[in-house]
Amino acid sequence: MEGPGMEMADVIVLGSGAAGLVAALAASDAGARVLLLEKAGAIGGTTALSGGVFWLPANRFAGDGDSREQALSYLNALSLGLIDPVMAETYVDSVPGLVDWLSGPVGMDIRLVEGFPDYHPEHPGGMPGGGRSLEPGPFAMPSLGAWAERVLRGRANPWTMIGERPRGDGSGGVDASTIQARRGAGIECCGRALVGWLLKACLDRGIEPRLNQHITDLVRDDAGRVTGVRSGDATIQARRGVIIATGGFEWDRDLARDFLRGPIGHLPTARTCTGDGLRMAMRAGAALTNMAEAWWVPTIAWGGVAAAGDDPTRHFLLLRERTLPGSIMVNAKGRRFANEATNYNAFGAVLHAFDPVGFTYANQPCWLIFCQTYLDRYGFFGLAPGAVAPDWITRGDSIGELALHLGLPADALTDTVARWNQMMEGGQDTDFGRGTSAYDGWNGDVDRPAGPARTLGPLDRGPFYAVPVHASTLGTKGGSKTDRDGAVLDLSGQPIPGVYAAGNAMGGVTGKVYGGAGGTLGPAMIFGWRAGRAAARSNER
Numbered sequence: 001m002e003g004p005g006m007e008m009a010d011v012i013v014l015g016s017g018a019a020g021l022v023a024a025l026a027a028s029d030a031g032a033r034v035l036l037l038e039k040a041g042a043i044g045g046t047t048a049l050s051g052g053v054f055w056l057p058a059n060r061f062a063g064d065g066d067s068r069e070q071a072l073s074y075l076n077a078l079s080l081g082l083i084d085p086v087m088a089e090t091y092v093d094s095v096p097g098l099v100d101w102l103s104g105p106v107g108m109d110i111r112l113v114e115g116f117p118d119y120h121p122e123h124p125g126g127m128p129g130g131g132r133s134l135e136p137g138p139f140a141m142p143s144l145g146a147w148a149e150r151v152l153r154g155r156a157n158p159w160t161m162i163g164e165r166p167r168g169d170g171s172g173g174v175d176a177s178t179i180q181a182r183r184g185a186g187i188e189c190c191g192r193a194l195v196g197w198l199l200k201a202c203l204d205r206g207i208e209p210r211l212n213q214h215i216t217d218l219v220r221d222d223a224g225r226v227t228g229v230r231s232g233d234a235t236i237q238a239r240r241g242v243i244i245a246t247g248g249f250e251w252d253r254d255l256a257r258d259f260l261r262g263p264i265g266h267l268p269t270a271r272t273c274t275g276d277g278l279r280m281a282m283r284a285g286a287a288l289t290n291m292a293e294a295w296w297v298p299t300i301a302w303g304g305v306a307a308a309g310d311d312p313t314r315h316f317l318l319l320r321e322r323t324l325p326g327s328i329m330v331n332a333k334g335r336r337f338a339n340e341a342t343n344y345n346a347f348g349a350v351l352h353a354f355d356p357v358g359f360t361y362a363n364q365p366c367w368l369i370f371c372q373t374y375l376d377r378y379g380f381f382g383l384a385p386g387a388v389a390p391d392w393i394t395r396g397d398s399i400g401e402l403a404l405h406l407g408l409p410a411d412a413l414t415d416t417v418a419r420w421n422q423m424m425e426g427g428q429d430t431d432f433g434r435g436t437s438a439y440d441g442w443n444g445d446v447d448r449p450a451g452p453a454r455t456l457g458p459l460d461r462g463p464f465y466a467v468p469v470h471a472s473t474l475g476t477k478g479g480s481k482t483d484r485d486g487a488v489l490d491l492s493g494q495p496i497p498g499v500y501a502a503g504n505a506m507g508g509v510t511g512k513v514y515g516g517a518g519g520t521l522g523p524a525m526i527f528g529w530r531a532g533r534a535a536a537r538s539n540e541r
Contacts, residue, residue: 008237009035011535012229013245014277016209017045017270018054018521019503019528020245021198026532028205029105032240036202037213037229039272040152043199045247046269046475046504048152049312050191051162053113053135053518054525056095061112062131068092071132074118074125075513082290082511090484091509094526099134101529108197109137113163117439118516119343128438133517135162139196141186147203148186150211151195152270154313161189162517194521218242218280218499226284226498241498241535243486245528248476248504249275250294259478261292262352263361266299266308266315266470273475277505281480284499285490289507291478295520296348298322299472300368302381304392318368318469319344321381323443325457326374328420329469331363334403334412336420338363339432341440341455345514351471367394367406367466369417371459378445380465394466402464417459424458474520477508486531498538500531 010032013024024036042048057071071092075083102108113133121128138161141148159179182188188196202209219228219235228237249255250267252275282288298318301308308314322329323341331337338350355362370380379385380393389395396402399417403410423429434440435452444454480488480501487495503524510523 008239009033010238010240011035011243011532012037012236012238012241013243013532014215014229015039015045015245015247015503015505016043017047017245017247017503017524018194018198019505019524020045020243021195021202022525022528023243023245023500023502023532023535024207025106025198025201025205026101026529027243027536028202028207029101030533030536032536034207035236036207036209037215038209038211039213039215039246039276040270041211042152043147043150043209043211044152044192044195046273047521048191048195049154049268049270050194050474050521051135051517052190052192052194053133053162053521055132055516055518055522056099056134056526057092057132057515059095059099059132059134061110061134065129065131066127070125070127072125074120074123074127075510075515077123077125078120078513078515080512083513084509086484087509090530091523091526094530098526098529106197106201108201110134111137111161111163113517116163116517117442119345119439119514119519121438132515135190135518136194136197137161138182138187138189139193139200141188141192141196144196144200144203147199151192151199153192158190159183159188164189215276215280218284220284224285224497226496238498240538241500243500243502243528243531243535244277244281244480244488244505245501245503246277246505247273248294248479249273249278250473250476256476259291260294260476263364263471264294264473266301266305266472267310268297268299268312268315268317268472269475271310271312273504277501278479281488281499281501281505284488284496286488286496287481287491287493288478289481290511291507293478293508293512294473294476295345295514296351297344297472297474298348298351298469300381300467300469303390305468307392315472316381317344317474320443321370322368323440323455324374324378325445325448325453325455326377326459327368327370328416328459329366329368330408330413330416331366332408334408335416336431337366339429339434339440341434341444342437343439343514345519348471348473361471364471366469368469369402369459369464369466371464372461374459375465389465395463397463399459399464402466406466421458421460424456427452427456429456475504477504479505479507481507482527484530485534486527487534500535502528502531
């Protein structure tokens with residue numbers, strides 16, 4: 001394995017999303033020489049395309065409003081037997097240390113997203129008033145120098161933090177002058193800000209990521225220990241360990257077909273999430289866990305399916321638009337099928353419901369239906385209130401005409417809208433309970449009184465509009481089974497020496513659960529931190 005000119009590091013990290021960047025920093029701070037390798041030509045992966053929020057229960061920003069016991073009670077209430085209690089305890093117990101390290105040595109500005117409810121706040125241990133979702137403060141991208149242009153960019157980047165946006169209690173919002181000043185100074189928020197804070201800390205430690213690195217496999221010695229990585233004919237050695245943080249496998253059609261429990265498409269994630277790390281770990285003998293699960297979401301294709309193609313920056317998570325009054329969702333039978341305002345992970349799972357008689361997915365295809373009152377008041381995905389709907393949004397002057405354009409049974413759709421409007425006269429969704437959860441109104445109309453009114457309202461005026469909605473994901477959550485420090489386990493439950501996993505390349509520690517906003521990035525950062533420190537402390541080969 002060793003020879004003249006062969007490159008070597010203490011720890012090699014594969015992937016530069018939140019899990020990889022945190023792992024690289026943690027390993028470096030623990031004394032390791034780190035090499036950070038990224039497959040893409042830009043830094044950040046899906047993290048850079050995200051809202052940048054991380055769900056960390058029992059954090060110090062929440063004060064006395066949360067506790068270890070409360071957080072574990074919440075996870076247990078939602079576990080359905082799929083959460084390893086040791087991993088859940090490790091997750092929660094690691095929060096104070098991670099937060100102190102991020103806000104201390106790493107230098108990140110961390111802020112609480114005030115009032116953001118958990119996604120299932122009425123379950124035992126849930127927090128309807130928020131306290132578990134954190135986010136990075138605004139970050140000055142020019143401080144990265146030339147690296148500022150090497151951070152993955154999605155659609156036009158938001159200049160406000162999640163916690164600054166209008167909230168369900170009517171508070172929040174940033175004035176136009178602040179947004180203008182941030183844009184002028186190159187100050188950004190959300191996912192790119194999170195990547196910026198972590199990348200700046202890496203650069204300050206002398207960790208310069210390498211881009212366009214096509215790692216094909218792990219290298220093992222005769223005893224089975226992972227000793228490095230291979231890129232074509234070249235080998236890079238790792239004295240202490242390799243950390244796989246390459247993201248999920250949603251962009252690999254074969255893996256998605258073979259493992260996931262339902263269809264996905266129209267993906268809003270980084271296209272490099274093709275399961276490279278998963279295949280490497282499998283070849284090394286890794287046990288797998290949680291493989292049928294993903295961070296489910298409904299998405300729409302901006303400009304229509306043909307125009308959006310497979311460009312992730314044109315496939316948007318459907319959230320606020322399905323929560324606002326004056327909208328409902330229907331399936332191919334022209335019927336509502338769920339609480340439209342529920343959290344996107346739970347709603348995404350409904351899109352996998354199977355019809356054994358028709359032998360189809362009962363709620364795919366489906367459509368978001370809204371009326372002219374809705375469009376005039378709220379606009380639609382960046383369209384200003386009162387704007388003319390573009391041609392790719394289906395329009396009908398009546399519900400019957402809209403049904404005809406969509407190929408839906410007109411009588412059924414008309415009956416569905418009539419029933420909805422009748423329920424709205426009483427101010428209650430008696431079919432699916434829309435508006436009953438503290439979460440439901442969070443993305444609703446902030447000018448309405450708190451409660452169900454923020455999401456309930458009739459479809460009362462034509463024309464009427466429809467947009468197709470697709471089953472999708474923010475990333476898969478199955479992967480290598482690991483111990484509490486991210487060490488990859490083999491089929492007998494023993495660590496495979498020298499290899500670790502974190503983020504979506506690691507089997508999701510929360511099972512089916514999406515606890516709250518940032519439920520993807522919270523575990524990624526916790527176990528990236530633990531894996532980085534563990535790899536740095538491991539005995540050299």
